[in-house]
Amino acid sequence: MAEIIIKNLRKDFGSFNAVKSSSFTIRDGEFFMLLGPSGCGKTTTLRMIAGLELPTAGEIYIDGEEVSQKPANQRDIAFVFQMFALYPHMNVRRNLSYPLVSQGMPRAQVKAKVAEVAGILGITDILNRPVGGLSGGDRQRVALGRAIVRDPKAFMMDEPLGALDAEFREHMSEELRALHDRMGATTVYVTHDQLEAMQMGDKIVVMNHGVVEQFGTPQDIYDKPATMFVADFIGSPSMNFLRFQGTVEAGATAVSLNGQTLGIPEMREPRDGDLVFGVRPEHVRLSDGGGYRGTVQATEYLGTTQIVTLDTANGPLKARIGSDQIAKVGESVGLEFNPRTITLFDNQSGRALRSDLNEGVLNNG
């Protein structure tokens, strides 16, 4: 098992810049998520770590060794492909033993190892079947088995659950996480599904347009987004952005929106101009006492909670409130925001302003 350090990694395809100077560290044993919309460079980053693409510039350290220009077969890592990529001309057993054969492992040992892995994944009964007729879940297990059979330094997974149907995905993601906890192997996992990333990951890197937007634990990324992109991409519904003109001083604990004073975490940097008041839907409360007002546009019933869409002087806003609370469409209601959870952004750069809330996190990213 190994620590993976990425330093100023860059990849160009001709004139297209797929990954721009990414840096982050994956600690030993971490379940690490590379998250972002399609085309953001996350898969390219993963493929560079695996050695399937060579970076244009930058360094990759696996277990302390610089490997950025080494071919994949010398890196001792395993890769689980989205479409599984099981060898179609081999049966399950041969698929599993193939990585061991390349190492020149004696046949008896290969057999024992394959049996062990098949036991872990519960695929002992299909070992002699051709891979062609397997169900999606079984293929996924075989692909995982092929990855873990070799005890590699790290696992790379490229949207491994992407080809499964929704119901089975849930189940497989639990299985994957359990498998990781059991083996304690460093895992790098690419996904565009923010829920999956939050659910499974120890750490998340959020990428967009080839740039690392933020890097941290799921909680930090959710509660303390470093950029408006992250705030928007993570969470469903995503963070509300109330745009306003104003000035904040270092040490300020409130801002003025539409004539109303709203509490914020203590600011650590001053800013003046186009600002954005960011608040998560669950930190919005509908209360008659609130001075800041909005008009209810729509409600979505979700069982225990409901999503209320409101129109405010600073733009649309969604609130997640208990479904027992009554919100009538067209009604004007007062709104309260939990001041400790607010993030202010600079509208031009999209970056979060430093405050008591996020200071530790921003220095990290």
Add this chain to the structure above:
Amino acid sequence: MSSYSITEPSKRQKWVAGVLVILYAVITIMPLIWIIATGFKSPADAISYPPKVMFEPTLEGYVNLFTTRTRVSPEALQALPPPATWYEGIVRNRDMVIAGPSRYGERFLNSVIIGFGSTFLSVFLGTLAAYAFSRFKVPLKDDLLFFILSTRMMPPIAVAIPIFLMFRTLGLSDTHLGMILLYTAVNISLAVWLLKGFIDEIPREYEEAALIDGYTRFQAFYKVVLPQAATGIASTAIFCLIFAWNEYAFAVLLTSGTAQTAPPFIPTIIGVGGQDWPAVAAGATIFLVPVMVFTILLRKHLLRGITFGAVRK
């Protein structure tokens, strides 16, 4: 019509289609049957008019194909001891004795060497080139591919004179190597294009998985890509072999002795001791066999090969 189905043709459609197919099959197979039948006719039956459908089969054509014979006087024939073999008997019925084997065996062997040699070389080089074109960033890839294809845009025989001169200068005239190289050069464009299509269809992930699993690029190619491309390789090999095997014009022009293939040799049989049509037909019949066997062996692949790309898997 009581019921109508989009996928299932009606009875009448099936009937008409069946008749058309049988008619077509009969028309295409007629010359083949003619040749095979003629090989077993006596020279008199072979040229009789109207043609004989029923005839007494004889192996004379085959005996004549494989032997050279000299005519002897009936007295000398009487003086000889009785024929030792059945084929000697056939020859003596015509007042002749066997002088020695003909050159057909050698020519046939030349065809095998040159046909299969050039097929192997075309497919081998074609697979490597197609893999590179399919997987790697090759500078000017599209131009190169077009250039390779363009070599097929004219009949190869159009460049017969330059090739003839080139072969003479290089000492390749009438050599096995020369003919193998020539047929390979003609076939390689077909091989590259056909195989590139097949290899393009094989997902890259298979090789990448093998690379990750600790294999080198070449091992991944050899152990993962090649088995997947077997269908394409087989059908490409059939196409290449059929061309190299049947090629006549270059063979006439560039070979005369040691490396002469069967196609230019077969017509020369006509001149030996009258127009020996049964021997010519026998030569053609035997000549058919290897390609037929090869094609039958690989016919499953061939079917898939001809229709490849039509249905996405």
